[in-house]
Amino acid sequence: MSGTTGLPAGTPEGAPTGAAQDTSVADRLAALERENAELRARLLGVLPPGGDGQRVATARGPRRLRTAAAVVLIVLGALLAPAGAVAAWAQRELTDTDRYVATVGPLAGDPVVQSAVAGRITQEVVSRIDVAALLGQVTSGLAERGVPPRATEAIGALQAPLTSGVESFVRRAADEVVRSDAFEQAWVQANRVAHEQLLQVMRGDQGEVLQVGQDGQLTIQLAGVIELLKQRLVDRGLDVAARIPEVSASFTVAQSSELVTLQNRYAQVVALTTWLPWVALGLLAAGVLVAVHRMRALLVAGLALAAAMVVLGIGLAVARGIYLDALSGRVLRLDAAEVVFDQLVSFLRATMRTVGVLGLVVALAAYLGGASASARSLRAGFSRLAARGRGAAEERGVTTGPVGLWLGRHRGFARAVVVGLAVLWLLLASPPTPGLIVTIAVVALVVLGLLELLARPARTPGASPPVAA
Numbered sequence: 197m198s199g200t201t202g203l204p205a206g207t208p209e210g211a212p213t214g215a216a217q218d219t220s221v222a223d224r225l226a227a228l229e230r231e232n233a234e235l236r237a238r239l240l241g242v243l244p245p246g247g248d249g250q251r252v253a254t255a256r257g258p259r260r261l262r263t264a265a266a267v268v269l270i271v272l273g274a275l276l277a278p279a280g281a282v283a284a285w286a287q288r289e290l291t292d293t294d295r296y297v298a299t300v301g302p303l304a305g306d307p308v309v310q311s312a313v314a315g316r317i318t319q320e321v322v323s324r325i326d327v328a329a330l331l332g333q334v335t336s337g338l339a340e341r342g343v344p345p346r347a348t349e350a351i352g353a354l355q356a357p358l359t360s361g362v363e364s365f366v367r368r369a370a371d372e373v374v375r376s377d378a379f380e381q382a383w384v385q386a387n388r389v390a391h392e393q394l395l396q397v398m399r400g401d402q403g404e405v406l407q408v409g410q411d412g413q414l415t416i417q418l419a420g421v422i423e424l425l426k427q428r429l430v431d432r433g434l435d436v437a438a439r440i441p442e443v444s445a446s447f448t449v450a451q452s453s454e455l456v457t458l459q460n461r462y463a464q465v466v467a468l469t470t471w472l473p474w475v476a477l478g479l480l481a482a483g484v485l486v487a488v489h490r491m492r493a494l495l496v497a498g499l500a501l502a503a504a505m506v507v508l509g510i511g512l513a514v515a516r517g518i519y520l521d522a523l524s525g526r527v528l529r530l531d532a533a534e535v536v537f538d539q540l541v542s543f544l545r546a547t548m549r550t551v552g553v554l555g556l557v558v559a560l561a562a563y564l565g566g567a568s569a570s571a572r573s574l575r576a577g578f579s580r581l582a583a584r585g586r587g588a589a590e591e592r593g594v595t596t597g598p599v600g601l602w603l604g605r606h607r608g609f610a611r612a613v614v615v616g617l618a619v620l621w622l623l624l625a626s627p628p629t630p631g632l633i634v635t636i637a638v639v640a641l642v643v644l645g646l647l648e649l650l651a652r653p654a655r656t657p658g659a660s661p662p663v664a665a
Contacts, residue, residue, distance in 0.1 A: 270493065271500070273479030273482075299539060325440070366434075549630050
């Protein structure tokens with residue numbers, strides 16, 4: 197009977213009562229709290245399996261060293277990234293003829309450069325047409341035919357307007373020449389040959405087409421363009437142009453004292469530009485691998501790479517202003533020098549934008565795959581949405597069958613394959629562009645989303661099928 201045992205009604209015999217029961221519950225809660233703390237520490241990577249709370253402090257030393265090493269490596273990689281981008285651009289411009297021609301080729305169609313070249317070849321041709329000598333011959337011929345001296349003196353007074361007329365005539369012909377397809381072909385061919393001789397110049401051998409002056413002027417010969425102009429003048433009736441000897445005129449492509457330094461240290465520059473980009477990327481990758489929280493380090497590395505490209509863009513704008521200020525008063529057409537500079541660094545700007553976008557995409561991918569509360573919430577929300585979609589499809593008899601079950605069991609492997617294919621696509625692209633990087637990222641996200649939708653979790657026996665909410 198319950199009254200004789202002294203136990204509350206419904207309490208089994210032998211069960212702890214009163215203070216003993218409270219003590220048992222408190223001990224169990226304390227044990228659960230200890231286990232929870234140890235599990236949390238293991239998840240954070242500071243406590244190996246089988247340890248206890250007292251080993252957390254001991255594990256903090258290596259953890260801090262890894263974090264410090266990761267920070268140093270990522271910072272060094274970010275600092276070298278702008279120099280690496282410049283080095284990659286310079287290396288391609290120095291060693292790849294097609295890249296060099298693709299860089300300077302469009303200058304032939306730029307109106308400012310066309311005007312500058314037309315003015316240069318007009319000056320060379322007009323300086324070699326002796327208008328005074330021509331008038332002297334005309335005057336002598338008229339005198340031999342008995343023309344009064346007053347008339348011959350009047351003809352002599354026409355020297356200035358005739359000189360101006362000849363110059364205008366030559367300039368119109370020069371403008372037509374530089375706007376023709378023949379000029380573009382001559383420009384491209386001259387630069388293609390010039391690139392081969394550029395390598396000779398960098399090694400210290402002066403070429404016939406491209407030359408580096410003592411003050412660092414990088415010039416291209418315009419003899420072929422002047423021959424086109426002479427032929428055009430002869431066709432228009434200015435026969436005296438045919439007697440102009442071969443003209444060795446040049447057009448300055450770039451002017452910097454650093455070109456002389458580059459010429460003197462060509463071998464070292466080639467070696468540096470070849471390896472520096474890989475060193476920068478290697479430092480960033482090493483920082484991510486060394487870090488305790490790799491996804492967080494990858495996020496920081498991506499943002500640091502994007503920030504480095506912003507710094508490079510600012511530096512390029514400053515360098516442009518300094519370069520043009522240095523040429524002010526030293527060149528006749530500063531606007532042409534500005535166009536040439538912008539065209540020469542066009543591929544560098546493209547590289548800068550591409551690497552910057554790549555850094556942002558990597559940072560976004562690291563955030564979505566990270567352990568932050570917001571990232572976990574986003575992933576959980578998408579998983580619930582995918583589960584509802586699968587449930588709604590299964591209610592209508594549409595399932596992914598064994599394929600979905602396989603994807604559910606090997607979801608991590610499938611994700612790794614998608615990411616690997618995206619990286620391979622990027623590596624094989626030539627050349628990668630910001631638009632291509634964004635396209636690859638979007639395609640990869642869509643495919644990963646489809647995998648999540650198609651993957652079916654394996655059901656335990658007796659479990660009811662999921663119902664769409």
